[in-house]
Amino acid sequence: MARTITSGTRSRPHDRTTRGGANRWVVLVVLCVSLLLVALDATVLHVAVPSLTEDLRPSSTALLWIVDAYPLICASLLILFGTLGDRIGRRKVLLFGYALFGVASAVAALATEPEVLIGARALLGVGGAMIMPATLSILRAVFPDRRERATAIGIWTAVAAVGAATGPVLGGFLVEHYWWGSVFLINIPLMMIILPLGRLLLPESRGGTDGPWDVLGALMAAAGVLGAVLGVKRLGAGDPPLTLATAGPLLVGGTLLVLFVRRQKRRAHPLIDMRLFSRAPFTTSVGCIVLAMLALVGLELIAVQYLQLVLGLSPLETGLRLLPLTFAAMAAGATGSYTLRRIGPRRMVGWGFVLTAAAVLLLVLMGEHDRPLLLTVGFVLLGFGLQTTLFSAYESMLSEAPPSSAGGAAAIGETSYQLGAGIGIALLGSVMNAAYAPGLSGVPGVPDSAVKAAANSLGEAYQVAGALGGDAGAALHRAARHAFVNGLHVTLFVSAGLLLLGALMALRLPRVMECAADADGGPDGLPPVADLTKDAAPAGGGTARTTGSGTGTGTALGTVPAPAPAPDAAPLDEGRPGEAAEPAFRVPATRGPAEPAGSTLPGH
Numbered sequence: 326m327a328r329t330i331t332s333g334t335r336s337r338p339h340d341r342t343t344r345g346g347a348n349r350w351v352v353l354v355v356l357c358v359s360l361l362l363v364a365l366d367a368t369v370l371h372v373a374v375p376s377l378t379e380d381l382r383p384s385s386t387a388l389l390w391i392v393d394a395y396p397l398i399c400a401s402l403l404i405l406f407g408t409l410g411d412r413i414g415r416r417k418v419l420l421f422g423y424a425l426f427g428v429a430s431a432v433a434a435l436a437t438e439p440e441v442l443i444g445a446r447a448l449l450g451v452g453g454a455m456i457m458p459a460t461l462s463i464l465r466a467v468f469p470d471r472r473e474r475a476t477a478i479g480i481w482t483a484v485a486a487v488g489a490a491t492g493p494v495l496g497g498f499l500v501e502h503y504w505w506g507s508v509f510l511i512n513i514p515l516m517m518i519i520l521p522l523g524r525l526l527l528p529e530s531r532g533g534t535d536g537p538w539d540v541l542g543a544l545m546a547a548a549g550v551l552g553a554v555l556g557v558k559r560l561g562a563g564d565p566p567l568t569l570a571t572a573g574p575l576l577v578g579g580t581l582l583v584l585f586v587r588r589q590k591r592r593a594h595p596l597i598d599m600r601l602f603s604r605a606p607f608t609t610s611v612g613c614i615v616l617a618m619l620a621l622v623g624l625e626l627i628a629v630q631y632l633q634l635v636l637g638l639s640p641l642e643t644g645l646r647l648l649p650l651t652f653a654a655m656a657a658g659a660t661g662s663y664t665l666r667r668i669g670p671r672r673m674v675g676w677g678f679v680l681t682a683a684a685v686l687l688l689v690l691m692g693e694h695d696r697p698l699l700l701t702v703g704f705v706l707l708g709f710g711l712q713t714t715l716f717s718a719y720e721s722m723l724s725e726a727p728p729s730s731a732g733g734a735a736a737i738g739e740t741s742y743q744l745g746a747g748i749g750i751a752l753l754g755s756v757m758n759a760a761y762a763p764g765l766s767g768v769p770g771v772p773d774s775a776v777k778a779a780a781n782s783l784g785e786a787y788q789v790a791g792a793l794g795g796d797a798g799a800a801l802h803r804a805a806r807h808a809f810v811n812g813l814h815v816t817l818f819v820s821a822g823l824l825l826l827g828a829l830m831a832l833r834l835p836r837v838m839e840c841a842a843d844a845d846g847g848p849d850g851l852p853p854v855a856d857l858t859k860d861a862a863p864a865g866g867g868t869a870r871t872t873g874s875g876t877g878t879g880t881a882l883g884t885v886p887a888p889a890p891a892p893d894a895a896p897l898d899e900g901r902p903g904e905a906a907e908p909a910f911r912v913p914a915t916r917g918p919a920e921p922a923g924s925t926l927p928g929h
Contacts, residue, residue, distance in 0.1 A: 407736025552578020764808025
């Protein structure tokens with residue numbers, strides 16, 4: 326394995342990235358465990374809601390905030406903590422997030438009042454907002470070589486899929502055998518392990534911006550995202566769009582986000598370099614993340630209702646039916662790096678969307694009777710296609726951003742993820758309701774008041790039908806079931822259209838995966854530390870040339886300015902330059918000194 330030679334830089338005491346080259350895969354394990362905990366906590370509470378409702382007796386509004394406080398707070402603070410990590414150190418923010426997550430979990434587990442649980446869930450959201458962008462930005466710093474970074478992101482996205490899918494299953498087991506607070510209590514021993522491990526193993530990294538952190542801009546971004554997500558969630562819950570409770574947060578949030586963008590464009594040291602959005606690959610990747618999540622979350626919610634209310638499966642059987650989707654997503658993440666190197670971002674994202682659209686159209690064949698083989702094939706294609714799209718979009722987005730802005734870029738990606746999920750619930754839920762309600766009109770023997778109540782949801786229609794009884798109840802039950810399946814088909818067609826729109830959007834992505842080594846390097850302006858070999862320039866200037874990546878699968882050649890050596894600088898490591906291997910895919914021949922890898926200059 327090639328080793329790092331640096332002759333022009335002094336090692337700084339606070340810089341721990343020098344240990345990241347040898348331990349980067351161990352670092353990846355720690356980061357993945359961090360993400361697993363956050364992903365679990367996003368879904369583990371859902372199955373505990375009936376139990377905690379019986380115990381704490383919250384009002385309907387309090388129950389809504391118990392469920393929504395975590396994702397709302399987390400989504401609104403991602404940009405704040407992502408950019409703060411770029412300034413003060415991503416490892417520092419991540420460790421604070423660990424500690425806060427553990428404390429908030431203990432408070433939530435032992436809560437005896439709804440207000441206490443709401444506050445604890447809000448603190449969990451703050452901890453999650455510290456953890457999520459920090460894991461992705463540290464991953465960006467530890468893996469400066471794009472090929473290895475693609476492998477790492479594939480594992481990272483697979484772990485996210487496992488966490489989201491495992492949450493309801495684990496939560497159901499804990500609630501069944503213990504009490505609802507145990508879904509939070511499991512976080513505490515895990516945090517007691519990962520906090521000292523993270524302090525010991527994780528490298529510190531930060532961006533290269535030396536200017537002051539824009540506190541007002543960070544608060545504007547937080548309030549703007551909070552308003553936008555809250556408004557979208559209210560739309561998804563079926564609230565009228567023109568009411569103050571729905572339109573107010575959307576209007577305030579949108580206004581604050583517009584003012585935030587204008588402020589960042591004028592500042593000498595912005596939180597987020599808005600020039601990133603002038604690069605088509607970055608903007609396209611963010612849009613693809615939104616569209617992929619829009620399809621995934623909306624379809625998952627409707628699929629769960631279909632499996633339980635139409636096919637009559639139990640919650641456990643429903644979870645087992647959805648497992649093929651999870652396993653397919655894991656396989657897509659594990660093989661994503663190989664696929665990306667072979668076919669490039671454009672075809673990978675595009676064909677991922679096309680495969681997902683095909684899976685959605687296949688599921689249109691679902692009817693009122695169970696077809697297990699059809700569902701399994703459809704869910705496998707759906708999971709593989711969506712995870713392929715998400716993996717390549719995340720990888721392209723992160724690679725387009727310079728390491729100095731990794732925290733901000735990661736925060737943008739995670740915010741897009743949350744917004745896409747909220748919009749998906751609102752949009753596809755609205756389509757479903759619009760297609761479902763007309764099917765209940767004209768049912769013989771059913772009064773208008775009963776029809777109006779049954780139009781709210783299929784579950785409520787079954788309750789109304791049971792209360793009516795007799796022939797009228799049976800007729801309403803059949804009509805509601807049939808109307809739901811028809812509405813599901815309409816929703817699937819709309820979703821397939823959006824996914825094909827994503828495939829067209831992917832045409833703006835680069836055709837090949839460019840693998841130049843990061844030139845703007847590690848924290849505080851230090852060169853990146855990884856399994857790269859650099860031929861140091863003579864004292865006093867010159868250039869340094871990257872000749873190998875240590876992986877044996879390709880070579881990235883470029884020219885970057887070599888820093889003048891400090892008077893008493895000594896090599897951090899001794900070794901011979903690695904051999905350059907024959908590239909397995911196209912890479913840029915050179916990069917000029919004025920265009921470091923990931924710069925905002927057009928390069929695709």
